[in-house]
Amino acid sequence: MNSFICRFFAAIAISSAIGTATSAQAVSLQLGGLRFSEISGNFSIVNGRIDPDGFYTIEQDVYGPDTNLYMSIDGFPRLCPRCSYVGIGFQSVLINRTSTPWIFVDHELQEVYGFPSPEADGLSFGQFLPQFRPFTSTRFSTSEEEIDVRDYVNFSGGIVVPGDGVVFRYIFTDTSPIDRFFLLQRPNFQPRVGFIDLTPPPPPPVEVVVTNPTPIEPPLIIPTPIVEPVTVTPVTVEPVNTGGEAPAGNSSAEVPEPTTILGALMFGAIALHRRLQRKD
Numbered sequence: 001m002n003s004f005i006c007r008f009f010a011a012i013a014i015s016s017a018i019g020t021a022t023s024a025q026a027v028s029l030q031l032g033g034l035r036f037s038e039i040s041g042n043f044s045i046v047n048g049r050i051d052p053d054g055f056y057t058i059e060q061d062v063y064g065p066d067t068n069l070y071m072s073i074d075g076f077p078r079l080c081p082r083c084s085y086v087g088i089g090f091q092s093v094l095i096n097r098t099s100t101p102w103i104f105v106d107h108e109l110q111e112v113y114g115f116p117s118p119e120a121d122g123l124s125f126g127q128f129l130p131q132f133r134p135f136t137s138t139r140f141s142t143s144e145e146e147i148d149v150r151d152y153v154n155f156s157g158g159i160v161v162p163g164d165g166v167v168f169r170y171i172f173t174d175t176s177p178i179d180r181f182f183l184l185q186r187p188n189f190q191p192r193v194g195f196i197d198l199t200p201p202p203p204p205p206v207e208v209v210v211t212n213p214t215p216i217e218p219p220l221i222i223p224t225p226i227v228e229p230v231t232v233t234p235v236t237v238e239p240v241n242t243g244g245e246a247p248a249g250n251s252s253a254e255v256p257e258p259t260t261i262l263g264a265l266m267f268g269a270i271a272l273h274r275r276l277q278r279k280d
């Protein structure tokens with residue numbers, strides 16, 4: 001027992017050092033006497049309020065890919081005026097800003113950062129207070145709780161698609177001597193299995209099969225004819241003589257008169273007749 005107490009307080013010292021160093025760079029939200037701070041993981045606290053029933057509601061955007069979402073909670077009021085323990089009612093609002101749907105969301109309490117909460121550390125989800133159960137969710141129908149090996153509540157039986165949000169409602173109690181503990185939230189973490197990968201695989205490559213392709217003939221190119229220049233030689237046209245007169249020029253080209261021809265024929269006939277008479 002003494003060795004457990006020594007290890008417990010040594011772990012508390014380590015946890016306080018880690019929490020102090022990390023919280024200096026994290027976003028914190030103060031609600032009443034409580035301070036909620038981002039510790040690690042790809043998420044951000046965007047809003048918070050205290051509801052009329054006393055539950056603390058913290059709204060968070062989850063971006064990924066690191067979905068080990070650590071939040072520290074400092075300062076504890078009593079869960080009710082007549083209770084001998086300290087604790088709070090809590091509502092965690094998670095908005096899925098990732099590209100992957102969620103089918104499990106795990107919530108774990110840790111007294112020491114990075115170490116599961118053992119049975120004897122005084123921190124739990126109010127394990128001895130059945131009046132606050134069942135723990136509920138707006139997207140999941142089933143909650144599985146573990147209190148021995150580690151303190152967790154795992155929600156399943158539903159889905160949170162990208163762009164959608166979900167609300168979880170449960171309680172914390174703590175009887176340890178320090179007022180700081182850690183809440184680890186893990187989308188798609190399945191008990192006894194671990195993280196499951198629901199990232200959709202890339203689509204398979206599309207294979208294009210071409211059967212009997214139609215040959216493509218080259219376009220017909222008609223050459224432009226070359227037209228040689230044509231030289232036109234002028235033609236001289238002789239005038240036509242329609243007046244009955246012989247054309248001027250060389251006398252050998254003149255046409256004889258009809259009377260001259262007739263006289264020659266007669267002269268020839270007389271000469272032929274005289275020759276025939278002499279023969280008789």
